[in-house]
Amino acid sequence: MKINYVTPAGEAVTVNAELGESLMEAAVRNGVDGIVAACGGCLSCATCHAYIDEPWLSKIDPQSQTEKDMLDYASHVEPDSRLTCQVPVTAELEGVIVRTPPSQD
Amino acid sequence: MLKSETSPKHIPESVVFDFDIYGDDRLTDDLHASYETLHRDAPDVFWTPRNGGHWMITRYEDIMDVVRDPEHFSVREMQIPRVEDPPLFIPLSLDPPDNIPYRQALMPFFAPKTVRAMEPKIRQFAIEMIEAVEKRGECDFVDDISSQFPVSVFMELMGMPLERLREFRTQADAFFESRSDEDIAANFGKIVAIMTELIETRRAEPKDDLISKMTQFEINGRPISLGELQSICSILFLGGMDTVTNVSSYLFRHLAGDAALQDRLSEEPEKIKDFIEEGLRSFGVVNTPRLVTKDFERFGVPFRQGDMVLCMLPLGGRDDRKTKDPNKFDIDREKIDHVTFSSGPHLCLGHTLARLEMRILTEEWLKRIPSFRLKPGTMAHSRVGTVMALEQLPLEWSV
Ligand code: HEM
Numbered sequence: 364m365k366i367n368y369v370t371p372a373g374e375a376v377t378v379n380a381e382l383g384e385s386l387m388e389a390a391v392r393n394g395v396d397g398i399v400a401a402c403g404g405c406l407s408c409a410t411c412h413a414y415i416d417e418p419w420l421s422k423i424d425p426q427s428q429t430e431k432d433m434l435d436y437a438s439h440v441e442p443d444s445r446l447t448c449q450v451p452v453t454a455e456l457e458g459v460i461v462r463t464p465p466s467q468d
Numbered sequence: 469m470l471k472s473e474t475s476p477k478h479i480p481e482s483v484v485f486d487f488d489i490y491g492d493d494r495l496t497d498d499l500h501a502s503y504e505t506l507h508r509d510a511p512d513v514f515w516t517p518r519n520g521g522h523w524m525i526t527r528y529e530d531i532m533d534v535v536r537d538p539e540h541f542s543v544r545e546m547q548i549p550r551v552e553d554p555p556l557f558i559p560l561s562l563d564p565p566d567n568i569p570y571r572q573a574l575m576p577f578f579a580p581k582t583v584r585a586m587e588p589k590i591r592q593f594a595i596e597m598i599e600a601v602e603k604r605g606e607c608d609f610v611d612d613i614s615s616q617f618p619v620s621v622f623m624e625l626m627g628m629p630l631e632r633l634r635e636f637r638t639q640a641d642a643f644f645e646s647r648s649d650e651d652i653a654a655n656f657g658k659i660v661a662i663m664t665e666l667i668e669t670r671r672a673e674p675k676d677d678l679i680s681k682m683t684q685f686e687i688n689g690r691p692i693s694l695g696e697l698q699s700i701c702s703i704l705f706l707g708g709m710d711t712v713t714n715v716s717s718y719l720f721r722h723l724a725g726d727a728a729l730q731d732r733l734s735e736e737p738e739k740i741k742d743f744i745e746e747g748l749r750s751f752g753v754v755n756t757p758r759l760v761t762k763d764f765e766r767f768g769v770p771f772r773q774g775d776m777v778l779c780m781l782p783l784g785g786r787d788d789r790k791t792k793d794p795n796k797f798d799i800d801r802e803k804i805d806h807v808t809f810s811s812g813p814h815l816c817l818g819h820t821l822a823r824l825e826m827r828i829l830t831e832e833w834l835k836r837i838p839s840f841r842l843k844p845g846t847m848a849h850s851r852v853g854t855v856m857a858l859e860q861l862p863l864e865w866s867v
């Protein structure tokens with residue numbers, strides 16, 4: 364599965380992700396700039412924040428209340444913001460574009 | 469002697485290594501570098517028979533594994549050696565999912581946005597403190613600066629009335645200086661009493677501050693209890709002071725010995741952020757314990773339910789498998805990896821605030837005292853254990 368990230372510097376990076384891992388894990392495993400993920404996916408840091416473009420955004424399960432609450436405290440939040448540790452890689456995400464925010468703090 | 473005879477039967481001889489976290493002969497004045505010799509001399513994961521016997525985890529990846537796995541490694545007990553009635557610190561000593569409602573209630577107060585709003589106040593505290601020593605041409609950085617600064621920030625954060633600053637500071641000093649178990653308990657009791665009084669006052673008459681908001685927290689749909697509030701306040705107090713004090717002290721000791729770095733940071737203040745991050749990597753100060761919840765194997769060693777495990781977070785930052793030349797202080801590294809704030813469900817809640825405090829302290833210090841050095845002939849003794857602390861740091865400069 365190919366996942367496309369755009370780093371804070373605007374650079375496009377494509378990585379090979381495994382089905383079932385999260386967009387955060389795929390980014391961290393491949394050293395993608397802009398996804399910090401300080402808590403490692405425990406929903407306690409909000410530093411895995413990124414924007415997910417349509418049409419993929421609508422294909423992802425909606426946010427849990429916890430993810431919503433955490434996103435409230437991230438910086439540069441937009442309507443298409445998600446915490447990438449909460450988004451599993453599925454077949455439907457083929458070709459997805461994940462844009463990282465200018466910073467995670 | 470002490471070695472395998474006193475280790476439980478499940479521990480293979482090959483992973484026993486005798487190390488006393490509360491004072492080992494291997495530890496020198498250059499505490500972090502001397503600790504790092506464990507990477508060379510000891511197994512990655514080893515059992516020391518000292519202090520009741522416990523595991524030590526020394527490598528970045530293994531530490532990450534432990535702190536992100538509450539199912540096998542619980543925070544329920546965090547004392548080495550184990551004690552009868554372990555204290556409950558909320559949210560630190562609750563495993564998921566019990567920690568989550570508290571963590572989420574607290575999160576807004578520690579989020580980057582909130583912390584940024586505190587910057588002007590924090591800067592003012594730093595300036596006052598530095599100006600108080602500037603003309604003297606010398607100070608004990610620990611006594612005069614790094615132990616004072618986070619107390620003011622804590623009071624500001626909590627919404628403690630500034631007229632009680634002196635009283636609270638004296639009490640905080642007494643607590644952090646106490647060494648006997650009785651003194652620690654007595655002084656901690658007094659801190660909790662001051663905060664309880666404030667909780668009661670704010671419950672009756674809420675203001676726009678953290679304590680007032682905390683009294684309104686709802687936990688699983690019911691109002692928070694006084695006991696829970698006291699527990700949270702305690703961990704905020706314990707977690708937010710000694711840590712900032714100690715990292716800043718080690719960092720300034722390093723800076724005092726490197727005139728070129730002082731010049732560079734004065735000329736390029738935008739590099740201070742990297743300086744702080746490299747400082748966090750090089751000078752971690754917390755070793756965090758976990759309790760093994762079941763029998764299983766990991767890292768090639770057998771864990772048994774009830775074993776204590778100590779994650780050496782400062783060694784995670786000095787792991788040569790993660791960081792090239794880990795004992796070199798280099799603010800130009802492309803990537804700075806450390807676990808100084810831990811990771812997983814208990815990732816330090818105050819990490820954004822801590823980084824801000826240290827950045828501002830460095831900025832304001834260098835504006836006023838751009839060139840300084842260690843006072844010759846002074847010792848650099850550290851207290852060691854689960855928290856590492858530089859006891860004093862006499863500095864001097866020309867006025
Ligand atoms: C450089 C300074 C600091 C360091 C090195 C540090 C380190 C740590 C570490 C290692 C932990 C997690 C322990 C574990 O996983 O078992 C932790 C937790 C915590 N820290 Fe910090 N800390 C610092 C500053 C602060 C500040 C300024 C505050 C806030 C006033 C704070 C509040 C907390 C709290 C509340 C927890 C518990 C979080 C939880 O259990 O969910 N810390 N800290």
Ligand code: FES
Pocket residue numbers: 387400401402403404405406407408409410411433446447448449
């Ligand atoms: S990695 Fe921490 S919230 Fe996603």
